[in-house]
Amino acid sequence: MKNFTNLICLFAFLCMAGFVHAQTPFDAIMMKQKELCIAVIYDYGKFDEYWEGSYLRENQTIAEVSRHTIAPMVAVGLHDKLNFYFSVPYIKTESSEPNGGLLEGAEGFQDLGFALKYEIINKELGKGRLAALGAVGYATPLTNYLSDYRPYSIGNGTNELSIRGIIQYKLDIGLYARVASGYYFRGETRVERDYYYANGSYYTDWMDVPDAWEFNGVIGWWLLDSSLKLEGSYYAQNSTSGDDIRKYNAAQPTNEVDFGQIIFSTQYFIKPVKGLGVLAYYSQMVNGRNIGKSTNIGGGLTYQFGI
Amino acid sequence: MKMTTMKKNILIFSICACWCMLLVASCDSDLPRYANYSAYDYNKLDEDGGAWTPVLLTSPNQITITAPEDVGSQAYQAELASLKTTISNLNDGQKNAVSYWTNNPIIRWNEIALELAAKYNLIPGPNPDGTYTLPNPATPEGPSPFPFAHPAYTSRMLAYLSVAQFDGLISAWHYKYQFNRLAPYQNDDAIETAYAETMLPSYPSDGAVIAASSKAILSAMFPLEKTYLEERAAEHLGSLLWSGSNVESDIVAGEFLGAEIAKVALARASKDGMSKAQCPKPVSDSIKQSAIDRFGWYWQNLEIPPRPVGLAPLFCNVRMWSVPNVADVRPGPPPAIGSAEFVEAVNELQHLQDNMTEEKRKIANWWSDGLGSYTPPGHWNKFAKDFIIKYKENPLRSARTFAYMNMAVMDAGISCWDAKYFYHYPRPIQAIPGFKTILGTPNFPSYTSGHSTFSSAAAEILSYLYPNEASLCEAWAKEAAESRIYAGIHYRFDAEVGIQQGKDVAAYTLAKAMNDGAD
Incomplete structure (x- = not known):
């Protein structure tokens, strides 16, 4: 009962502050009960080529499209084995000048994201520990942003439920390997036209946003007495349905979106200030379908403390 | 003890995940691909429709069709017998076609036209050297496929489609009431129509006029879609039998009329200056x-x-x-x-x-x-x-x-x-x-x-x-x-x-x- 009251208070606080998660529902890190982590991440992504179906092309109508994201996040240890996450990204998109389309970019709060991560197994195995975790996430649009305005749309504009299984083996010397796989159930997004073409006619203002599988393979190392983490990973997402962007035409939420990206990241916990960490990452999309060949860099601050 | 706890944890997680999946899955619905309507009772038959002024034809009987066999004739009775056999052996695909095409297939052909407009309304992109290659009707497959169905092109495509359908049906109405051969189900109690019964004479078949004229006009406007349009027309013509609306000779006469009116319309189109x-x-x-x-x-x-x-x-x-x-x-x-x-x-x-x-x-x-x-x-x-x-x-x-x-x-x-x-x-x-x-x-x-x-x-x-x-x-x-x-x-x-x-x-x-x- 006490935990439940705390949770309510926390929700109220989070909603007011507009925060989200920092330890993520993707990794194998668990926070102890009554620990809280707040973080702010800034991400800058850009692309000047995109895959139209499987064909990689450029398009001077949109020139180079950039995307700035500020994502406040909160993670909470509800229990030693159950963590809660919350995030509200603010996104701004635009084209570089000059461009042939002269279209406005877009900006605003994107989706309210919640997630729960549960540690199912954590046991010693050989010279390390084996952990298995499961996560469930839910995201829902926070504002009435237009999903049908690609490439400037700030999101899919649909409710999204994700489930994910994570297995990690970490050697006592700090080296670890992790694989995760998940599935995104995506609903429909309401667009601002009542007819559209997606391999045939649709007489509705709802578009079905395809579900997707994800896969993540990670190798990392905790160094300097577990204060520095270095990680390299491959992350892929593949839609289970959807149409291709048509020739020299705009993308739309019904598209099959597939991509694979290489990510390098590092996180450093600054010992003199207990609980404070900095993180930075770089990612490059290496393959894709109906998505920009994006290069991203990001960084942020995390602060973890007991409550 | 430890093992039991772990199992319980897995169980709780699984239940939670399944519940969430159901929550999202239940939101999925079939999005409409065409107008959701069923065959209906016409509000009126427009018995005098054959006397309306056509757009392109100089008169409703400019295209002539032969008189049908009498309902008492052996040939017509054989057609009725054949129709009964056909109707009693419909598969699911044929039944679906009957409910899709309905007794107002003008709607469906208009939707097909709009779908092709949307499919072909793509502006040619630049070549690597900065030039643009425009669609060419002589080589419709491209590099830029023909046509680019922009608003002007689409307005013209729809005008020719609708005018051909309209003139074809004025002519059909003219002959329907001239020959006055009623629908198969009016001539044989053993035949039931899938649509509302009507006293509209069925020779020539209005559905076949629509199918043949629409197919011809749209094939000219979207030359890469000929095969697709042929398939749609074949299904539509089939549905006229499967629904008990027409016998074969109704359809043959209607197809002829539809094809002929399309020629008249396309002759105008070929020299209207669009090229x-x-x-x-x-x-x-x-x-x-x-x-x-x-x-x-x-x-x-x-x-x-x-x-x-x-x-x-x-x-x-x-x-x-x-x-x-x-x-x-x-x-x-x-x-x-x-x-x-x-x-x-x-x-x-x-x-x-x-x-x-x-x-x-x-x-x-x-x-x-x-x-x-x-x-x-x-x-x-x-x-x-x-x-x-x-x-x-x-x-x-x-x-x-x-x-x-x-x-x-x-x-x-x-x-x-x-x-x-x-x-x-x-x-x-x-x-x-x-x-x-x-x-x-x-x-x-x-x-x-x-x-x-x-x-x-x-x-x-x-x-x-x-x-x-x-x-x-x-x-x-x-x-x-x-x-x-x-x-x-x-x-x-x-x-x-x-x-x-x-x-x-x-x-x-x-x-x-x-x-x-x-x-």
Whole structure:
């Protein structure tokens, strides 16, 4: 009962502050009960080529499209084995000048994201520990942003439920390997036209946003007495349905979106200030379908403390 | 003990995950791919329809068909027997075809036309060397597939489709009541129709007229779709038997009539001037120079790389349906660049850009009907379709609605394009430094607005045909015009003059509609 009251208070606080998660529902890190982590991440992504179906092309109508994201996040240890996450990204998109389309970019709060991560197994195995975790996430649009305005749309504009299984083996010397796989159930997004073409006619203002599988393979190392983490990973997402962007035409939420990206990241916990960490990452999309060949860099601050 | 806890944990997680999956899965629904309606009782049969004035035919019996076998004849009785066998052995695909095509297949062929418009409404992109290759009907497969079904092309495609259907059905009605051979189920109690029973004579089959004429027109307009259209027509013709609507000889006569009327329509299309609408650069440059000489301004394409020629500069020369001379309906000139009226319009656009609301954004998008869509003429065909279903019109009446509306819409397009290239007025993105839009600016001059002209012409015709819907149609046209200002791609005067222009053009079509014998 006490935990439940705390949770309510926390929700109220989070909603007011507009925060989200920092330890993520993707990794194998668990926070102890009554620990809280707040973080702010800034991400800058850009692309000047995109895959139209499987064909990689450029398009001077949109020139180079950039995307700035500020994502406040909160993670909470509800229990030693159950963590809660919350995030509200603010996104701004635009084209570089000059461009042939002269279209406005877009900006605003994107989706309210919640997630729960549960540690199912954590046991010693050989010279390390084996952990298995499961996560469930839910995201829902926070504002009435237009999903049908690609490439400037700030999101899919649909409710999204994700489930994910994570297995990690970490050697006592700090080296670890992790694989995760998940599935995104995506609903429909309401667009601002009542007819559209997606391999045939649709007489509705709802578009079905395809579900997707994800896969993540990670190798990392905790160094300097577990204060520095270095990680390299491959992350892929593949839609289970959807149409291709048509020739020299705009993308739309019904598209099959597939991509694979290489990510390098590092996180450093600054010992003199207990609980404070900095993180930075770089990612490059290496393959894709109906998505920009994006290069991203990001960084942020995390602060973890007991409550 | 430890093991038990772990199992419980897994169980809890699984239950939670399953519950969430159900929550999302239950939201999935089948999105509509075509109009959701069933066969209905026609509100009337229009028994005198054979006496209405056709558009292209000089008389309803210009195309002759032979008299049918008498109902008592051995040949007809054999057809009835064969039909009974067919109906008693329908598979699921055939049953689905019967419920899909219904007893007003005009709707379905119009939807097929709109779908192909949307499929082919893709603007050619640049080549690596910065040039553009335009679609060529002689090599439809490309590199840029033919056609580029832009609004002007689509308006013309729909006009020919609807006119062929309309004239074909006037002729069919004429012969139906001349020969007066009733439907199979009226001649044999053992035959039941899947649709509402009617006293409309079934020779020649109106459905077959629609299938054959639509297939022929659309195959000419979308040459890469011949196989697809052949399949659709075959299924439609099959459904006429499977539904008990027609015997084989009804269908054969209807197919002949439909194919013949399509030839008449396509003969007109082949020399209406459309093949020259997309002129070469020197002609385009001379049109631009004329505007500079006359007015001191000019429109230019701002894409990268720039398109050397705007869209269909000589669409203005295409033969109109009802207006004798395109200059008769040409509006007066737009405000001079820099004039007080121009500055006022620019200020409005800048104010809108700085104060965009979700409501205005939605209006801009709702009417955008841009690249990849069925275009504004397609949008108005959707409205017409909804009225046809609402008022339970028979196929002849339905074809009349589409024919007059689409003739007026095409004429409106021709008139609008005439104004566009005559005045060659710059778009807001060209005239206002740093201006940005929320929809892509089209590749043709600003004045007057195509959306406004198309929409008000369509609204005029629909208001006449469906007086109860007049205020609705007028409001739609006004909103469609307004939407272009919100989108940042037209000045208010483009929209307002376009609305009046559409009305002026539609008046010529209305005069015909009022005197065709149907009302």
